[in-house]
Structure formats: C-alpha cells, structure tokens
Amino acid sequence: MFGLRTQIYLKRLKGIVVFSEGFVKFLKSKDNSNHLNVMEKVEHIGIAVRSLTDAIPKYEQLLGTPCYKTEEVASEQVRTAFFKQGESKIELLESMSPDGVIAQFIEKRGEGLHHIAFAVSDIRAEMEKKKADGFQLLNAEPKTGADNKLVCFIHPKSAGGVLVELCQERNDE
Ligand code: ZN
16 A cells, blocks of 8 residues: 555654653653653654645555644744644644755755654743753743744754754643
C-alpha cells in the first residue's frame, strides 16, 4: 500500500513517539528531584515539509487520521497543520518565506523530523530550570506559537542533537 521508504519512515516515527513517552516515564519515575518531573508528555512532534498541499493528504494516509487544523504563525513565518495521534499530535511545518527557519532547515537537511515538543504547566519556571541546568534556550521570553501555546525552544547543541520545544497552553496568560 505504502512505499517501502514511507513504511520505514512511519516505523521510525512510531519508534520516536514510543521512545519519547518512555523517556518521560523514566524521568517521572526519578521523582526525587524537582528538575525531573515537569515535562508532562510529548505534546507533539514537528515535521518540516516543503508543501502542506502535498504533505497533508500524504500524512492523512500515513497516519490514518484527518488533518483537523491548519494555522499560520506569522511571527515564525510558518504554516502548520495538525493531526491527533492518541495523546500526542503531529505538527507539519511549511515555510511562508524562502529564507524562513523551516526553509533553511529543509535546504540543509531535507524534509523530516524537526522538533519534539513537551507539554509543561509553567513555562517560565521550566525555562529557568532548564537554563540553570545548562541548557541553551533559543528565546529568553516565551513566544506565541501555533495551537494557542506559549513556546520556548532549546538549542539542539545542548540537548543531544534534538531541537526541543517546551509548550504551555495559553489559558492563564
Ligand atoms: Zn512545535
């Protein structure tokens, strides 16, 4: 039904979700430190694509679930599309300009896995903790992201090569 590469890709994607969920459980199990129990769950996985028009039907097929929302985040120069996968989501990201961060990412590394986002209940407190623990934050203040979230990114250089997003529901801001 799907090409071999697509099947391998889907397998890898599932592996990443399972790994990330396991990692959060592991962190929660080591509950003896306040540093280690605040990344609540994998909120979403961000994937860079050249074209949402092309990617949305492909991912609907791949994931077996419809895209339920698209949204422009003008400040980040991205168009996003969301899919629900159980407790987590998949976020597709398309650049709105030829020199946007997603366009640059694709130019360097091609389409594919871009970031892993973790839900936090207090993003400012979490940013302070991460900074104190030596992680390099890419923004000093929480930014408005897609999907009604406040977000902050951690540089992949300080996080094992993975671009990590902290995100908090905006209700109380
Ligand atoms: Zn994201």
